[in-house]
Amino acid sequence: xxxxxxxxxxxxxxxxxxxxxxxxxxxxxxxxxxxxxxxxxxxxxxxxxxxxxxxxxxxxxxxxxxxxxxxxxxxxxxxxxxxxxxxxxxxxxxxxxxxxxxxxxxxxxxxxxxxxxxxxxxxxxxxxxxxxxxxxxxxxxxxxxxxxxxxxxxxxxxxxxxxxxxxxxxxxxxxxxxxxxxxxxxxxxxxxxxxxxxxxxxxxxxxxxxxxxxxxxxxxxxxxxxxxxxxxxxxxxxxxxxxxxxxxxxxxxxxxxxxxxxxxxxxxxxxxxxxxxxxxxxxxxxxxxxxxxxxxxxxxxxxxxxxxxxxxxxxxxxxxxxxxxxxxxxxxxxxxxxxxxxxxxxxxxxxxxxxxxxxxxxxxxxxxxxxxxxxxxxxxxxxxxxxxxxxxxxxxxxxxxxxxxxxxxxxxxxxxxxxxxxxxxxxxxxxxxxxxxxxxxxxxxxxxxxxxxxxxxxxxxxxxxxxxxxxxxxxxxxxxxxxxxxxxxxxxxxxxxxxxxxxxxxxxxxxxxxxxxxxxxxxxxxxxxxxxxxxxxxxxxxxxxxxxxxxxxxxxxxxxxxxxxxxxxxxxxxxxxxxxxxxxxxxxxxxxxxxxxxxxxxxxxxxxxxxxxxxxxxxxxxxxxxx
Amino acid sequence: xxxxxxxxxxxxxxxxxxxxxxxxxxxxxxxxxxxxxxxxxxxxxxxxxxxxxxxxxxxxxxxxxxxxxxxxxxxxxxxxxxxxxxxxxxxxxxxxxxxxxxxxxxxxxxxxxxxxxxxxxxxxxxxxxxxxxxxxxxxxxxxxxxxxxxxxxxxxxxxxxxxxxxxxxxxxxxxxxxxxxxxxxxxxxxxxxxxxxxxxxxxxxxxxxxxxxxxxxxxxxxxxxxxxxxxxxxxxxxxxxxxxxxxxxxxx
Numbered sequence: 001x002x003x004x005x006x007x008x009x010x011x012x013x014x015x016x017x018x019x020x021x022x023x024x025x026x027x028x029x030x031x032x033x034x035x036x037x038x039x040x041x042x043x044x045x046x047x048x049x050x051x052x053x054x055x056x057x058x059x060x061x062x063x064x065x066x067x068x069x070x071x072x073x074x075x076x077x078x079x080x081x082x083x084x085x086x087x088x089x090x091x092x093x094x095x096x097x098x099x100x101x102x103x104x105x106x107x108x109x110x111x112x113x114x115x116x117x118x119x120x121x122x123x124x125x126x127x128x129x130x131x132x133x134x135x136x137x138x139x140x141x142x143x144x145x146x147x148x149x150x151x152x153x154x155x156x157x158x159x160x161x162x163x164x165x166x167x168x169x170x171x172x173x174x175x176x177x178x179x180x181x182x183x184x185x186x187x188x189x190x191x192x193x194x195x196x197x198x199x200x201x202x203x204x205x206x207x208x209x210x211x212x213x214x215x216x217x218x219x220x221x222x223x224x225x226x227x228x229x230x231x232x233x234x235x236x237x238x239x240x241x242x243x244x245x246x247x248x249x250x251x252x253x254x255x256x257x258x259x260x261x262x263x264x265x266x267x268x269x270x271x272x273x274x275x276x277x278x279x280x281x282x283x284x285x286x287x288x289x290x291x292x293x294x295x296x297x298x299x300x301x302x303x304x305x306x307x308x309x310x311x312x313x314x315x316x317x318x319x320x321x322x323x324x325x326x327x328x329x330x331x332x333x334x335x336x337x338x339x340x341x342x343x344x345x346x347x348x349x350x351x352x353x354x355x356x357x358x359x360x361x362x363x364x365x366x367x368x369x370x371x372x373x374x375x376x377x378x379x380x381x382x383x384x385x386x387x388x389x390x391x392x393x394x395x396x397x398x399x400x401x402x403x404x405x406x407x408x409x410x411x412x413x414x415x416x417x418x419x420x421x422x423x424x425x426x427x428x429x430x431x432x433x434x435x436x437x438x439x440x441x442x443x444x445x446x447x448x449x450x451x452x453x454x455x456x457x458x459x460x461x462x463x464x465x466x467x468x469x470x471x472x473x474x475x476x477x478x479x480x481x482x483x484x485x486x487x488x489x490x491x492x493x494x495x496x497x498x499x500x501x502x503x504x505x506x507x508x509x510x511x512x513x514x515x516x517x518x519x520x521x522x523x524x525x526x527x528x529x530x531x532x533x534x535x536x537x538x539x540x541x542x543x544x545x546x547x548x549x550x551x552x553x554x555x556x557x558x559x560x561x562x563x564x565x566x567x568x569x570x571x572x573x574x575x576x577x578x579x580x581x582x583x584x585x586x587x588x589x590x591x592x593x594x595x596x597x598x599x600x601x602x603x604x605x606x607x608x609x610x611x612x613x614x615x616x617x618x619x620x621x622x623x624x625x626x627x
Numbered sequence: 628x629x630x631x632x633x634x635x636x637x638x639x640x641x642x643x644x645x646x647x648x649x650x651x652x653x654x655x656x657x658x659x660x661x662x663x664x665x666x667x668x669x670x671x672x673x674x675x676x677x678x679x680x681x682x683x684x685x686x687x688x689x690x691x692x693x694x695x696x697x698x699x700x701x702x703x704x705x706x707x708x709x710x711x712x713x714x715x716x717x718x719x720x721x722x723x724x725x726x727x728x729x730x731x732x733x734x735x736x737x738x739x740x741x742x743x744x745x746x747x748x749x750x751x752x753x754x755x756x757x758x759x760x761x762x763x764x765x766x767x768x769x770x771x772x773x774x775x776x777x778x779x780x781x782x783x784x785x786x787x788x789x790x791x792x793x794x795x796x797x798x799x800x801x802x803x804x805x806x807x808x809x810x811x812x813x814x815x816x817x818x819x820x821x822x823x824x825x826x827x828x829x830x831x832x833x834x835x836x837x838x839x840x841x842x843x844x845x846x847x848x849x850x851x852x853x854x855x856x857x858x859x860x861x862x863x864x865x866x867x868x869x870x871x872x873x874x875x876x877x878x879x
Contacts, residue, residue, distance in 0.1 A: 217763060224751050537747045540708060541808070542736020542764040544729045620735075621708040624747070 239516025244567025536623025560604025
């Protein structure tokens, strides 16, 4: 039973693939539609006045992928409802009602596409003699599919925007998928002969194990052919080398930038919550902005005390007040941010002390006039001298310098190395003038809260918000007059931005890889023409179509893979150069190497199919006569 | 000489062991009303105009005729390199006229040996690799391939030159390599298209002597396409063609 099925292996394979795709696509479609409707405003989905043609109209014609995204956006912005990302699930059934809704058409087209693709693939497998047309159609579709794969899967995997979900409903995508499978089924599974003569053929042809060409034979033929024209092979490979090197190094640079941003954020502590006065929508008071301005005098030292007393699961509460003040040493003068903080500030924020020490709890409680200088502040004020033990005058008041902070990574827009830390107590008493008008409350610029359990940051955030609303006696319908910033959410935003940045760099590099692939295809086509006679001879001696296409295919893959490996090496070299230049710490990760190699292999496969098929399709007698 | 015969015996044993005992004087080739029509734009060219021939096992046939007589077309069809427009072509009793491309590839591989005017060897491969090439497509593994290629090279008297590349061999030696390649898969027929056309007279005679020797010693079925009467005279049977038809068929 199993043995009799072997000749039909290819057909069975194609059929199984197609059925899987069919099931997958049907199962997938509602979800796709759900996603699509989600990106539409709710009212356009219910009213159905805007036929969302943007999703379905271009699909049969394989537009460049980017076109569909603006179309979807046009739908969203075209109706007057503001786009709503968290749509209610009720929009789903509503979206299917109007005749032109994307759901119905998509649900119809996707299985249809799979069936048509299955038909073509099956037809070409079943009737090899009439497969030229089907192969051509399938080839076009596989071209489109590869474009979709490359553009959309890369973008979808790396961008936070769900673009590929829209394009997955495209008929071209599914046709291409099926077509590609059919194409590879044709290439790799021995062709089934369905002639009536098959039975008789068995008599004519001795039973030998038909192993076809082994990989090593193919490889040696390929290497021979490539060595025959070394300069040309090298130049061809150069396209891939540059492409892969660009992908690897660009991703490394992007990742490096991303890592440095992430590090800056995490260095301030992921377990920290920052409470700022004023509602979140107002201008966020920057550390150097001089603190309490107009509407932002809502957060007080008492709030910090209330948090310390009422909230559990926290290990530190850091009230602080910043003000830009005039600072002088004997010889120099500096206008800089003076930060009034608690004695555990440096400890909690992971700031190291370079010389001397930080102020003690006693110094804090006694409001001693001591100051700790940021590294650049120390340099500006004292030049190369050791400032510890010397005096500075802040707004005319003498402070003893007891330490210098180690260098810190730059903040956003301000340099923390220029800051001067003093005990908040003495700051309130002598420097800041931070009383809320008409009361005895001391204002703070921000309160940083350290949460003990990293998993509980959001829980504490909720508790804090509730507590502060009670403290501030806010009614239920009033907005918060403070905002709580979660470092994690800041990190998420930043990594989204750097992620997009990285993808863009990679995509630009990917284009050069694509160009390199076209170069390979070009050379392989030339090579096919040059070796027409050799192909004819091989066919005359008994090579089947599959043997010939395999040979050229492996040659292309060999070129692109070797180019890919060399490209990775060059890419790592470029990244090291970037590192050595000191501008940025490029980070090479395994996935960028895998991506570069995989992409070059895909390019090789993709651009190898056409020349290989062309070689295989040569008529032996014409090829033999070719001069 | 005895050593050479010994070799030939060895070769016959190892090369020919799988050949099925076939009926005496069985028709290897049988064509019925074979036609080949080329369409060139508006005009149709009848390259073959109803050729019916029968060639038996072990025959040595020369197909002669002026250029344009259709002898080359007949040879490409007999060699399964091209399909007839109409008519029947039975090789070893099997109708192969309209088989699929891949089936024809298999038939060329197992049943037909080609010898070309221009040798058509792979320039960058050794004699051994060139001779073994058809076995590659027959799925024979490397060791067995080399063993058989050695035997075939012995048969054509080139046992010492297995690792030379074509450009290190004389024209006659190259053609011997090509003949060894044609023999390697024990084909039903050997088709030789002007095999001496690119050789000087003396070397051409050597090659013809080799053909006659292979024919008499190994019993191969040999079909020679040529326009030279002297070459054709050496065959047992001459088929003369003109305007796509057989005009003369006589046993010499």
